[in-house]
Amino acid sequence: MTTREQWTVIKRLLKFAAPYKWFFIGSIVLSAVISGINVFLPWLLQTYMDRYLRTSNATIAIMWMFAGLYFFGMVTRALMQFWQNYTSTMGAEYMLENVRRKLFSQLHQKGMRYFDQTPGGSILSRLMNDTMTFSNFWALLNTLILAIFAVISSFAAMYFTDVTVALWTLVLVPFLGVTIWYYQRYSSKVYRRMRERLSELNTKLAEAITGISVIQEFRQERRTAANFETTNQAYYDTRKAMIRTNSLLLSPIINLFYALGTVIVLGMFGMRGLHEVVAAGVIYAFITYLNNFYSPMSNMMDSLSDFQNGMVAGSRVLRVVDDQTLAPAQHPVADAKITRGKVEFRHVTFAYDEEHPVLRDVSFVVEPGQTVALVGQTGSGKTSTINVLMRFYEFQSGQVLIDDRDIREYPAEELRTKMGLVLQEPQLFYGDIQTNIRMFNPDISDDQVQRAAHFVQADEFIDQLPEGYATPVLERGTEYSAGQRQLITFARTVVTDPKILILDEATANVDTETETMIQTGLSRIQENRTTIAIAHRLSTIQNADLILVLNRGKIVERGTNDSLMQQHGYYYDMIQLQNAAHVD
Template sequence: MTVKQQFHVVGRLMKYAQPFWRYFGVAIGFAVLISAVNILLPMIIQTYMDHYLKVGRADLKIMWFFAGAYFFAMVIKAVLQFCQTYLYSMGAEYMLERVRRLIFQKIHSLGMRFFDQVPSGSILSRLTNDTMSFSTFWQLFSSLIVALLSVISSIIAMFLLNAKIALWLLVLLPFLGAAIWYYQRYSSKVYRRMRERLSELNARLAEAITGISVIQQFRQEKRMSQEFNNVNDAYFNTRRAMIRINALLLSPLIDLFYATGVILILGLFGVSGLHHYVAAGMIYAFVTYLDNLFNPMTSMMDNLSDFQDGVVSGSRVMKLLADETTAPAQQVVANRDITAGKIEFKHVNFSYDGVTPILDDISFVAQPGQTVALVGETGSGKSSIINVLMRFYEFQSGEVLLDDQNIREFDVATLRRNMGLVLQEPFLFYGTVASNIRMFDASITDRQVRAAAQFVNADDMIEQLPRGYDSRVIERGNGYSSGQRQLISFARTVVTNPKILILDEATANIDTQTEEAIQASLAKLQAGRTTIAVAHRLSTIQNADLILVLKRGRIVERGTNDELMAQRGVYYDMIQLQNTAHLD
């Protein structure tokens, strides 16, 4: 990353700090006052040494006066440092909290295509590790401000004491600047590689944890361990390169410049001492000012590692925030609502990547209250029709109409409120059974939750749980059977009373006994609602008003069960195949 690119990232990050400029502004004001105190402290000691100790005028009263003045100045400095550090750190924390909220909101505004392309571990790394890293680099600006003010104040003080020696010490600054420039240029490459390796490491960890049952089932532990070791070794190597450059160019180099400066001060004052008297307080003051000049430099150089880490992390976060893989855009027309639930596809073409066609000239009508079933082999386009209808993805051409109105003209909230989606693999959130049914909507009462559960025959199952509707639900509903999770998911859908019901192989993972109970509830649920059902078990959709048989993204057959069986085509063959498999 070039210096220009780094400044561009820093400039964009600065915009997120603007709402909290008061914290940073007041903190900088305190840093100015600290620099003034740093000028004053050596002068107190110098004055005491050269004007009182040297001439024998340092009685007890004078000694206590200067000791008290020095102590009072140190107390003032400590208070100022506390205020400066606290305000600056709080400003940085508020900015971090704001950016995390923006990232979280951004993630939920992105289209499904983004999540198809980016591993979940990488997204998690940006939200946690990257934001934490680029928040710490704000401390560099604090160190930079303190260092800059300390350098300016120390140089001014040294010029006031002895301009000639101060000029000699300025010779060190270009070399120090060159070292900082070289470190910044080289370390940015190292930190970018390190962040990329860390993101890959997190992605591997997320995959290994999520798929642990499959890994153990197929005895893939050794392969997964080897792949993880390879990624971990690559991350370790970048960390080692970072440590090497930090060990060489940070504190040791600053200490070397400081030692060189002390030698120059002692040497130059030593030469002056050959010809005339040199006050000890003057030497003490110069060494102290030199220390004040280089100490903040050491802190700043130490924080340069955080700066490089933060700039790289910041660029990754900015890339995520600037991602334009948004959910399909709506051209909302006021007061559009779904009242009847009619669905119509007109010559719809769709591709996930814009290159490979997935749906080819799809046309059908689902009248209000009808059930349209989608059947076909894996990859035939069944779930893609659902994705288009739910507006998870944008279709390339054709029309999708709801109640004879363009689907793009409906507000997304209206679409979600009137469409109930039940997936093959239901997802349950941390909380309780009741909170998962009402989906944390406080407007849905306990009575409505219970009524929805009774409607889908889930009430008896829930009442048998240790705490009934208040039973705890952990990650993904672990501890509940597939049938229990699906029943809760059905109740979740029913409680919102949608006009359109979408079943994406909703009974595929449910045992026969549970399926029979659900089918009875589905008959009531589908009454008066338009239903789009993706069927795995063809026996579950034989009463559908319209069955669409898909193959390679095209509708190859359509009709009722009896009509399709009479044709003895693809659907007939699928029925025969399933019946044969069932008999076997």
């Protein structure tokens, strides 16, 4: 990263810390106090050594006075260091919490296209690893502030102690500056590669864990392990390069400069001692000031590794924030309410990549209370029609209306409340059955949850569970059958009393007996609701008021089951194929 890019990242990270500025301001003030104490303590001992010990004027009272002052200074410095570290660290922790909260919120505002293009493991890496790493930026800021105060105060103390020797110690500063510049320039490349490899590693790991059953089914353990090892080795190589760089250019180089500075100081005082008496207290104080000058730099150089890591991680996190792949925008009108449930597509064209349309000039009308079925081969545009209606993606041309009003004029909350979606693969969340039905909505009462479950006949198996509606649901609800999970999602849908019901292959993954039970629940859900259903099992939609047959993004046939059968077209051929497959 260039210096300009790093400065841009720093300015934007400072905005995240703005709500907690008083923690950092307090840390800066305490850093100044600590630097003042670090100058005071060597001066105190220098005064005691040169004015009292060297001249034999020390008494018991003077000894105890200086000892007391020194002890008081050490205790005060310890307390100041505690509060300085506490305020800085707590400010960083609050900032980290703020960043993760905002980033999590930002992710939920992204459009589906963003998640289509970005691996889940990469997103997880940025939300957890990267945010934790660039929070270390504040550790460097804390160290940097201490270093600035320490360098200024220590050099000032050396200058007032002995001007000539103090100026000679500056000879090494240009070399130190070149070292810091080179490290910053080279290490940023190493850290960028390292963060990218870590993201790839997380992606591989998430993919392997999610697809473990398929991997074992097809005996792909060795291939998966080999792929993981390749990515892991690449990450290891970048880590090794980072360690080599840090081992050479961080603390060792600062310690070398400190040693050279000590040689310069002792040499200068030694040369002077050949011609005049040099006070021991002055030498002690000067060496202490020199140590205070370089020691914070050593800590700062050690923190530079975190800084470079944090800058790269921060830029990756900010790319998530800056990504404009947002959910389709709504332009709500104040009185827009869905009351009847009429749905209309007018010459809608839609493409996921805005170049290759998957829906082409699609038009149809679903009257309130009607059931419309979408059928067609895989890739014909059925699910894409649902994605457009649910506002998961923005369509390129045409118009979608609900109750004769443009769908973009409804608030997003109104659409989500009045439109219920049941997917082919039911998704349950960690918690319990009751929580999954109400979907964490505190406005839905326990009675509403139970009535919804009874309405779709999910209560028949829920009442037989040991803890009923409080029965735990583990990850993805794998302890329940596919039919039970689907019934829970039906109850989740009906509990909000939607006007429009959308079914995406709702019975595709269940057995015939379970399908019969689900169909009974579906028929009850569909009463007095507009329903749009996708079905591969054509026997489940033969009673639909309207069947739309799609092929390559176009509606090629429309009508009832009887009228379409009489046409002997696409729909007729699909029915014959399914009947033949059933007989076989």
